[in-house]
Amino acid sequence: MIGLAAAMFAVAPFMINNAPSEATMGLVYKIYFFHMPSAWMFLVAATTAGVASFRLLFLKRPNADHWVIAAAELAVLFGALTLVSGPLWARKSWGVWWVWDARLTSSLMVFLIFVAYTLLRKYGGAGSDKLGAGLALFGMANVPFIYISVNYWRTFHPPTSVVPKLPVEMGIPLWFCVTAFTLLYVVLLRLRARLEFQRARVEALYLAEDEL
Amino acid sequence: MRLRMFLLVMVLAGAWPVRAMQQPPQPPKDFVPVDESAPGEQIPAMPLIGGAYGFIWVAVFGYVWSLGRKLQKVDAEITELERRKK
Numbered sequence: 667m668i669g670l671a672a673a674m675f676a677v678a679p680f681m682i683n684n685a686p687s688e689a690t691m692g693l694v695y696k697i698y699f700f701h702m703p704s705a706w707m708f709l710v711a712a713t714t715a716g717v718a719s720f721r722l723l724f725l726k727r728p729n730a731d732h733w734v735i736a737a738a739e740l741a742v743l744f745g746a747l748t749l750v751s752g753p754l755w756a757r758k759s760w761g762v763w764w765v766w767d768a769r770l771t772s773s774l775m776v777f778l779i780f781v782a783y784t785l786l787r788k789y790g791g792a793g794s795d796k797l798g799a800g801l802a803l804f805g806m807a808n809v810p811f812i813y814i815s816v817n818y819w820r821t822f823h824p825p826t827s828v829v830p831k832l833p834v835e836m837g838i839p840l841w842f843c844v845t846a847f848t849l850l851y852v853v854l855l856r857l858r859a860r861l862e863f864q865r866a867r868v869e870a871l872y873l874a875e876d877e878l
Numbered sequence: 879m880r881l882r883m884f885l886l887v888m889v890l891a892g893a894w895p896v897r898a899m900q901q902p903p904q905p906p907k908d909f910v911p912v913d914e915s916a917p918g919e920q921i922p923a924m925p926l927i928g929g930a931y932g933f934i935w936v937a938v939f940g941y942v943w944s945l946g947r948k949l950q951k952v953d954a955e956i957t958e959l960e961r962r963k964k
Binding site (some may be wrong): 692693696701746747754755757850854857864865871874 | 953
């Protein structure tokens with residue numbers, strides 16, 4: 667899976683380069699091919715963290731904590747990719763770096779929630795797992811709001827209806843990049859969760875050593 | 879007579895701006911192609927695209943590298959602890 671994701675990321679720039687320019691935005695719209703998949707993975711990571719938090723808090727599955735940590739860190743990574751690539755695109759097509767509309771503001775808020783989660787887990791000490799899970803659930807609750815916000819509130823941001831209406835020559839590179847980012851997300855989530863499982867194993871081995 | 883002259887001057891003075899406003903717009907002295915407009919009015923796309931893709935590649939590679947190092951470190955620690963246990 668790692669090899670396939672790497673191969674797709676190697677091919678993606680050629681596909682993006684061959685995609686046609688857009689009539690009103692010109693060349694700068696090509697940021698979309700990495701911006702949109704990053705944004706989707708940001709929302710998927712926030713949802714994964716929320717679902718794992720639900721399992722930890724309400725179904726009492728302690729191993730779910732490792733998945734919350736992994737998904738929350740990926741929400742920060744993909745959130746940063748989205749919130750940096752978006753303003754670079756907006757500067758040319760809107761004339762400004764940032765607008766405080768519902769989509770951008772709520773995305774920034776969810777990003778900050780997961781930054782707060784990672785800081786809480788790093789410095790929070792004992793009990794931060796459950797407090798953090800509550801925070802991650804709150805982050806997940808914002809995901810549907812982010813998704814529909816462009817359809818209900820006034821904004822410069824393109825609505826969700828743009829994606830299914832894309833012409834084939836723009837749609838093929840986009841869905842190729844979405845697949846590449848999905849594979850990358852799955853690979854990184856599994857590796858990051860493995861790190862947490864291994865850290866738990868190290869802790870158990872030290873405890874066993876102390877008991878001897 | 880002086881009053882008539884004064885009124886005439888006042889009417890003409892008042893009418894002048896109206897007449898000026900009715901002047902047709904002056905044609906441009908020359909045409910300016912888009913590529914030659916003031917640099918401040920142009921936002922080049924390539925640095926923005928390069929910045930976006932560059933940031934994404936660097937952030938992803940940086941994260942993968944950091945994750946790989948942490949995994950190697952923890953795997954080595956486990957090997958050492960298991961060796962000590964035996």
